[in-house]
Amino acid sequence: MLSKIDLKISSLERALGLEPQHNLLLEGRDDSPDVCKSWSSADTTLFVGDNLPYLKGFALNSPEIVDMCYIDPPYNTGSKFLYNDNRRSDKGGMFGSHASWMEFMLPRLVTSREMLKDTGIIAISIDDYEYAHLKILMDNIFGEDNFIGNIIVCRSKNGKGSKKHLASNHEYLLIYGKSKKASLRGQLDxxxxxxxxxxxxxxxxxxxxxxxxxxxxxxxxxxxxxxxxxxxxxxxxxxxxxxxxxxxxxxxxxxxxxxxxxxxxxxxxxxxxxxxxxxxxxxxxxAGDGITEKRTKVRTLWTEPEFYTERGTNEINKLFGSKIFDTPKPLEFIKKIIDICSSTDALVLDFFAGSGTTAQAISELNSEYGCTRKCILMETDSQIPLDHIARKSGFNAISDITIERLRLIKLAQESFVFTVNNSFSKNYTL
Ligand SMILES: C[S@@+](CC[C@H](N)C(=O)[O-])C[C@H]1O[C@@H](n2cnc3c(N)ncnc32)[C@H](O)[C@@H]1O
Incomplete structure (x- = not known):
């Protein structure tokens, strides 16, 4: 029998004219409630493997536990990264070459919404290529009324030169609440x-x-x-x-x-x-004492150099000795998102964890300001292409990089506790 969540996914797929993702339905999946039990004691729990079975496990067995979700999904750039960033399809239909990406995102957004508390917030990084399609998905899944806003983030000084007329140097951060009860904490001035x-x-x-x-x-x-x-x-x-x-x-x-x-x-x-x-x-x-600090409405244009993409890359270089992850977010950028969107004791979810920046951002906020946020990460154990520098540096699965970063966080901060859950892992052995 299909679950309530599967029915919701199917009805949205139908409404948007997207192809049903039958393989994602519960049939044949072990959505064991045990999956959801192992996270609570650690500062960070990493779930290794495709995020969807985990999201569904939580949504069905342990819903409404998350205060804030931040994701940085594959932008569908078509680039050759260590993860699959090419879901451009030739399906025709209303969304043309964007349909496959939407079909990939839809069930993950629906299930992650179930994990959010009523007061929960979701913030999503995206660039121009899928912005409009993400907005359509989000308006349908979270509701137009729960759209909090869109922040424009400057990601480099000079921009990328791939387009003929424009050197794009910005991306977006889309923010939705789960319901009217959700509100931002505001930014420090x-x-x-x-x-x-x-x-x-x-x-x-x-x-x-x-x-x-x-x-x-x-x-x-x-x-x-x-x-x-x-x-x-x-x-x-x-x-x-x-x-x-x-x-x-x-x-x-x-x-x-x-x-x-x-x-x-x-x-x-x-x-x-x-x-x-x-x-x-x-x-x-x-400033920043969490008790007397004054906060103000969040501005929609973020131009701080600490948020430039190159900062994230430099951080990875410094941590790992080379650029083993293609698209890491800068730490200060993630710290600001978490700070404005969640209380100091929030449970934060990032189901496209990549190199694990979100975990490090939270551990730094916790130690700098005495906060107690915890974090659930999910990252695929897909094998890294043989010719990628990460593979040459000894990482086989993408999640190996996330795990290594968690180890490095622990080295820097002994009190940091993390666990790794492999319930739905296909390739990974610890
Ligand atoms: C843009 S990157 C995230 C980068 C991250 N914000 C950081 O700072 O390192 C997207 C990540 O999502 C992961 N991913 C893509 N599809 C996934 C899936 N179905 N389940 C779990 N992880 C997935 C990719 O392997 C990639 O690491």
Whole structure:
């Protein structure tokens, strides 16, 4: 009997005039629930083999566990990479040579959607060649109403010279929510953190005196207490200090209000308070501390040089000694995507993991900012072509590269824990 997910896949294939992918249906597949059990304890779990049986295993047996999904699928460039990047077909029909790529993507997008929580977000890298076809798939699978937006990412300064008239130097990041409940965390606006002390870069933009509703002394009497400040240095103390002045949360009209925190918290976090010369107390917002940082709406044009493709290639060169992966994403790019799309304890899925950049990005975010994100990766164990530099460097299957990167992450960060699951692997033996 076909599952609910198979029926959904078939009905979308029919609606879009795409050829049914019978071989992908559940018949003959072992969608064992055990597959989904082995991920939870590790920081990163890599599932080796075709991603579809894994996605289906999760979707059927352990749905709605993922907070955020990032994927960088094969762009269908027709190039000779270590993975198959040529699904251009001559099928005629509405989508012409793009149909096969759409047929490949459709069941994977449908099943990964089932893995997302209601609040979940999916972000997908793509370039001009399949952008329109991906948008059609996503509008049909996730719903036009759940389209959050499209970010244009500059991937090099000068662009590729393959086209006659244009040197394309951008690609896209398409973002959808699973439902209306999904929202982006926003981006840090670090350029405005114009001050610095021993705790990092900060800005002083929030009053420590409560404003608006429930801001009166009578609303929270225990949040009305004296603070002591040094008018020259701006330092604040909860205890009296000789020659320092006293201030209370009293507004310009003389109304007694209250502070934002009780005196216990103020004592612990007094380093975050700053006093003006006349005793108005502010909270310092530190860039990237995850607690007080201010976030702003995500901009749709990303031109940072750290996001250029060559950065990803240099990172691979540095890690492996040569360019063993053709299209790695730069670490800082993936870190930004994860940061804007997911909470600090999110479970992130990347089912086109490639060289494993997503795992390294998450482990770096975890150690830099004390986050606890975990990650599920999937990568095929297809054999690398004999003439590819990766094969000459000793890697047989593509997933061997992902595993090696996980080992290198562990070498750099001992506390990093990863596991490898081979349930649906065809060629791989650990
Ligand atoms: C564009 S690359 C991803 C690169 C990755 N973002 C990185 O930074 O290294 C796409 C990856 O998807 C993998 N892939 C393609 N089809 C797959 C499938 N059916 N199951 C699992 N992995 C697949 C390819 O082997 C390739 O490594």
């Amino acid at each position: 670090e350029s405005e953190y114009d001050k610095e002390d021993e705790f990092g870069q900060y800005r002083v933009d929030g009053l420590f005196r409560k404003k608006g509703d429930a801001s009166l002394r009578t609303d929270r009497p225990n949040m009305y207490y004296p603070l002591y400040f040094n008018p020259t240095s701006g330092q604040v103390s909860v205890e009296p200090i000789d020659n320092w002045k006293t201030t209370y949360p009293v507004d310009s009209k003389g109304i007694e209000r209250r502070w934002l925190w009780g005196s216990g918290t103020a004592k612990e976090r007094v380093w975050q308070l700053y006093a003006s010369k006349n005793g108005v107390i502010y909270v310092k917002n530190y």
